[in-house]
Amino acid sequence: MSVEITISGECMTARITGDLDHHSCTQIRARIDAHLERHTPSLLILDMEGVPFMDSSGIGLIMGRLRVQKSCGGNLALKNTNLCLTKIVTLAGLSSLIIDKKHEGERVK
């Protein structure tokens, strides 16, 4: 499990690697929040390419960071979510956060 942070202008990207569950969320959240506080980007992108699995703890992490971003007038986006992640993000009503719609039209079964 790891997070790699990249800052480019007003945009901060967090590339997460590993399963996103209750166990890993604590450390990932701490790392992202430390950078969020320092840089207050207008857009936070969570790049999920290296995340094979996520449960509702990951949804909690996304909702919490979205709340932080909104409170500073910023926004949050998700990219590279696999089918498993897309399904749970959709169930949580957060599919509008996904910026690359590569699974759109595919049956999220």
Add this chain to the structure above:
Amino acid sequence: MKTKNSMKLIFPSFSQNEYLARSCVCAFAAQCDPTVAELNDIRSAVSEAVTNAIVHGYGEGVGFVELSAKIDDELNLYIKIKDKGVGIEDVKKAMEPMFTTKPDEDRAGLGFAVMTAFMDRVTVRSSLGKGTTVTLRKKISSRQIK
């Protein structure tokens, strides 16, 4: 219906065992030759139930989580997640989407919603001070047990 195979795993309520629990059930379910989507659903539901036992059942304390699974001859997979933690006061309320007793810890309150959406049946039995048992059932599509 006849039980074809079964397993049991007992582990302390450490969060690093969430991965162990869901991987173990998926490895067990693999003998039914499930689809990738079915396996993902099972992995998600088990992860939610085990996380609930650890986060809510035992909280700051440590206790044992008992995970058992069985497959019958009609490819029904039954999974039971049992803790001897604090129990749930109002199961109906706990199962409502977005309901959480720990909003400040970034809990989404979606655990039971995921279990219900991804499995065919979810049964919760709970007793205050005695613990909670969640039973999940999913029918694996068509193919025969190898």
